[in-house]
Amino acid sequence: xxxxxxxxxxxxxxxxxxxxxxxxxxxxxxxxxxxxxxxxxxxxxxxxxxxxxxxxxxxxxxxxxxxxxxxxxxxxxxxxxxxxxxxxxxxxxxxxxxxxxxxxxxxxxxxxxxxxxxxxxxxxxxxxxxxxxxxxxxxxxxxxxxxxxxxxxxxxxxxxxxxxxxxxxxxxxxxxxxxxxxxxxxxxxxxxxxxxxxxxxxxxxxxxxxxxxxxxxxxxxxxxxxxxxxxxxxxxxxxxxxxxxxxxxxxxxxxxxxxxxxxxxxxxxxxxxxxxxxxxxxxxxxxxxxxxxxxxxxxxxxxxxxxxxxxxxxxxxxxxxxxxxxxxxxxxxxxxxxxxxxxxxxxxxxxxxxxxxxxxxxxxxxxxxxxxxxxxxxxxxxxxxxxxxxxxxxxxxxxxxxxxxxxxxxxxxxxxxxxxxxxxxxxxxxxxxxxxxxxxx
Amino acid sequence: xxxxxxxxxxxxxxxxxxxxxxxxxxxxxxxxxxxxxxxxxxxxxxxxxxxxxxxxxxxxxxxxxxxxxxxxxxxxxxxxxxxxxxxxxxxxxxxxxxxxxxxxxxxxxxxxxxxxxxxxxxxxxxxxxxxxxxxxxxxxxxxxxxxxxxxxxxxxxxxxxxxxxxxxxxxxxxxxxxxxxxxxxxxxxxxxxxxxxxxxxxxxxxxxxxxxxxxxxxxxxxxxxxxxxxxxxxxxxxxxxxxxxxxxxxxxxxxxxxxxxxxxxxxxxxxxxxxxxxxxxxxxxxxxxxxxxxxxxxxxxxxxxxxxxxxxxxxxxxxxxxxxxxxxxxxxxxxxxxxxxxxxxxxxxxxxxxxx
Numbered sequence: 044x045x046x047x048x049x050x051x052x053x054x055x056x057x058x059x060x061x062x063x064x065x066x067x068x069x070x071x072x073x074x075x076x077x078x079x080x081x082x083x084x085x086x087x088x089x090x091x092x093x094x095x096x097x098x099x100x101x102x103x104x105x106x107x108x109x110x111x112x113x114x115x116x117x118x119x120x121x122x123x124x125x126x127x128x129x130x131x132x133x134x135x136x137x138x139x140x141x142x143x144x145x146x147x148x149x150x151x152x153x154x155x156x157x158x159x160x161x162x163x164x165x166x167x168x169x170x171x172x173x174x175x176x177x178x179x180x181x182x183x184x185x186x187x188x189x190x191x192x193x194x195x196x197x198x199x200x201x202x203x204x205x206x207x208x209x210x211x212x213x214x215x216x217x218x219x220x221x222x223x224x225x226x227x228x229x230x231x232x233x234x235x236x237x238x239x240x241x242x243x244x245x246x247x248x249x250x251x252x253x254x255x256x257x258x259x260x261x262x263x264x265x266x267x268x269x270x271x272x273x274x275x276x277x278x279x280x281x282x283x284x285x286x287x288x289x290x291x292x293x294x295x296x297x298x299x300x301x302x303x304x305x306x307x308x309x310x311x312x313x314x315x316x317x318x319x320x321x322x323x324x325x326x327x328x329x330x331x332x333x334x335x336x337x338x339x340x341x342x343x344x345x346x347x348x349x350x351x352x353x354x355x356x357x358x359x360x361x362x363x364x365x366x367x368x369x370x371x372x373x374x375x376x377x378x379x380x381x382x383x384x385x386x387x388x389x390x391x392x393x394x395x396x397x398x399x400x401x402x403x404x405x406x407x408x409x410x411x412x413x414x415x416x417x418x419x420x421x422x423x424x425x426x427x428x429x430x431x432x433x434x435x436x437x438x439x440x441x442x443x444x445x446x447x448x449x450x451x452x453x454x455x456x457x458x459x460x461x462x463x464x465x466x467x468x469x470x471x472x473x474x475x476x477x478x479x480x481x482x483x484x
Numbered sequence: 485x486x487x488x489x490x491x492x493x494x495x496x497x498x499x500x501x502x503x504x505x506x507x508x509x510x511x512x513x514x515x516x517x518x519x520x521x522x523x524x525x526x527x528x529x530x531x532x533x534x535x536x537x538x539x540x541x542x543x544x545x546x547x548x549x550x551x552x553x554x555x556x557x558x559x560x561x562x563x564x565x566x567x568x569x570x571x572x573x574x575x576x577x578x579x580x581x582x583x584x585x586x587x588x589x590x591x592x593x594x595x596x597x598x599x600x601x602x603x604x605x606x607x608x609x610x611x612x613x614x615x616x617x618x619x620x621x622x623x624x625x626x627x628x629x630x631x632x633x634x635x636x637x638x639x640x641x642x643x644x645x646x647x648x649x650x651x652x653x654x655x656x657x658x659x660x661x662x663x664x665x666x667x668x669x670x671x672x673x674x675x676x677x678x679x680x681x682x683x684x685x686x687x688x689x690x691x692x693x694x695x696x697x698x699x700x701x702x703x704x705x706x707x708x709x710x711x712x713x714x715x716x717x718x719x720x721x722x723x724x725x726x727x728x729x730x731x732x733x734x735x736x737x738x739x740x741x742x743x744x745x746x747x748x749x750x751x752x753x754x755x756x757x758x759x760x761x762x763x764x765x766x767x768x769x770x771x772x773x774x775x776x777x778x779x780x781x782x783x784x785x786x787x788x789x790x791x792x793x794x795x796x797x798x799x800x801x802x803x804x805x806x807x808x809x810x811x812x813x814x815x816x817x818x819x820x821x822x823x824x825x826x827x828x829x830x831x832x833x834x835x836x837x838x839x840x
Contacts, residue, residue, distance in 0.1 A: 284522055
């Protein structure tokens with residue numbers, strides 16, 4: 044039974060931040076660390092760093108060689124955030140961990156002294172780790188030697204880095220639930236690439252709707268399909284503080300040309316007939332096999348030739364008061380999971396066309412679906428084949444993947460849709476604008 | 485008359501109509517700022533957390549002097565005291581105090597009239613810790629307690645503490661190992677491959693209970709034995725569960741009672757707060773009689789939120805949440821994992837706190 048005090052852990056969530064040396068020796072608790080907030084997790088990307096501000100003197104912040112120091116604020120240390128409270132393990136849920144990468148003591152103009160500490164999560168090896176290679180999978184022009192994309196994914200990550208003697212993915216390991224094979228075999232070679240570049244390429248060579256997730260607390264890498272059955276049901280009127288969604292054809296590409304070394308491939312989408320030709324060129328002299336080039340073109344087309352549905356939803360934590368039905372268990376979200384948003388106050392009798400154009404939908408008066416007694420258009424949606432972007436039901440009552448989580452301690456902002464969020468999205472947009480057919484020499 | 489003070493300065497020291505008169509004070513409960521969210525299409529708000537802010541206290545003081553010069557001297561003395569930082573503030577009759585208080589402003593209005601030279605000063609104080617602390621600490625002491633075995637751990641009898649005050653307080657918990665501990669040496673060989681039910685030893689300086697563990701060591705080989713019959717200090721034969729010697733143990737080899745605490749768990753069940761600590765090579769928990777482990781549950785203390793044995797300065801890793809003592813009955817369940825029966829003492833010291 045709750046005690047209803049300010050310290051009642053059966054109602055409230057709390058955190059403990061612990062510092063460890065680079066070799067894993069426990070050093071101490073960071074009792075004055077602010078709430079864990081402000082980092083973003085995304086599919087096919089690294090978790091972002093966080094900077095925490097500690098209210099400490101610039102010459103006595105528990106750094107190296109300071110009097111009485113526990114050496115908790117030292118470059119290379121590892122900080123781990125544990126959460127406790129309703130529905131969380133007794134020993135705590137590790138929600139974030141990373142390496143102390145920057146220490147910035149400062150005195151502001153008002154006389155306030157504090158120390159900013161930047162924590163870099165391990166998943167940023169995606170940008171830091173690189174393969175000089177080459178790592179060759181299959182022989183160009185010889186389909187008998189082609190290698191499954193799933194095998195390629197685990198192979199690249201597990202290969203030994205000659206510079207460190209450890210696998211390229213160290214300190215990560217592969218998630219035990221990853222499929223060994225995914226059913227698409229191609230030839231490819233990797234060299235002079237960052238880990239992110241390699242994994243992105245493999246993703247494009249994989250079947251549609253595959254993703255990878257860097258599990259920064261478990262230190263594993265998940266590579267799998269978005270679940271067809273939703274992991275979470277979110278209900279308007281119960282779980283959602285705010286939401287917005289948009290459907291966007293602006294970044295859409297429907298003619299893909301992949302130019303390799305002596306080979307090329309093209310993939311053209313059906314939308315050319317309706318929205319006109321929108322071209323995307325990719326050149327990479329590491330591609331020497333025509334089938335691989337075609338697979339990559341098809342992958343790019345599947346990825347880019349669709350209306351981009353991007354939805355941002357703010358979900359408050361259900362913890363914090365005696366109304367656990369309001370809000371949601373925000374600690375249960377993972378990128379790569381899928382959600383279904385239920386509008387429990389939607390009109391009970393739906394009429395009208397089965398797929399009204401987006402631009403004609405009037406909020407609060409238009410109706411969607413066909414009728415309660417027959418499957419709606421979205422109820423018959425076929426994963427990976429049906430066309431996104433028809434009907435207002437594109438966001439309600441359908442299963443959509445979580446592509447990013449912006450964690451705010453008391454709440455989360457979920458991005459659901461299919462396009463890479465945040466930085467990667469920007470990079471994609473830039474790449475799309477400036478891409479041409481110039482070959483890598 | 486109670487003494488109100490800021491640091492060492494008495495805010496109400498007066499005599500014969502002269503001096504300092506504290507004529508008004510404000511003592512509301514600390515302000516709570518809830519973290520709330522609207523929920524779309526739902527009336528009201530969802531609360532997901534809260535923050536208790538610092539406390540601002542205004543006390544009004546009248547300073548009365550015999551002359552303008554005398555008044556200014558008295559005001560100077562007060563302002564000198566108020567210029568100090570992180571002081572304790574006492575404005576309650578029972579002596580409870582606010583800690584780490586700064587005086588952030590003190591507008592002074594000089595007034596003259598009726599032949600009296602006086603001024604009014606409204607001192608604004610900020611208590612960064614918003615709660616008041618009782619004038620003295622309280623200690624719960626279990627005394628030497630023979631713990632009982634439950635689910636593989638040795639458990640103190642249920643502890644219930646009525647903390648006093650009006651809000652939770654942070655305890656300092658000391659667990660002291662009072663188990664009979666020690667080691668002796670074999671006085672007879674135990675040959676490899678042979679089954680035995682006793683070991684002959686030099687008179688022990690320790691006692692043992694059924695189920696306790698004893699290790700015998702020869703060189704780098706160690707074998708763990710289980711005591712079969714309780715024995716007292718001075719025993720020369722220890723009856724153990726049947727064992728087959730894993731090496732040739734010879735007279736003079738060490739036989740030691742295993743009394744290392746492997747872990748402890750403090751479950752404050754009132755608020756569902758559970759804290760555990762585990763022994764490690766770098767930060768061992770108590771092993772021998774007299775060893776103790778301190779659990780500092782106050783995050784603001786110099787060694788806040790730490791677990792350390794024998795004041796070594798080396799901290800064991802805490803797992804879970806540090807417990808608090810509530811003003812009403814607070815239940816604790818404390819258990820210790822060890823290879824032998826545990827006798828221990830638990831001391832819980834805390835300073836009751838008040839909302840104002």
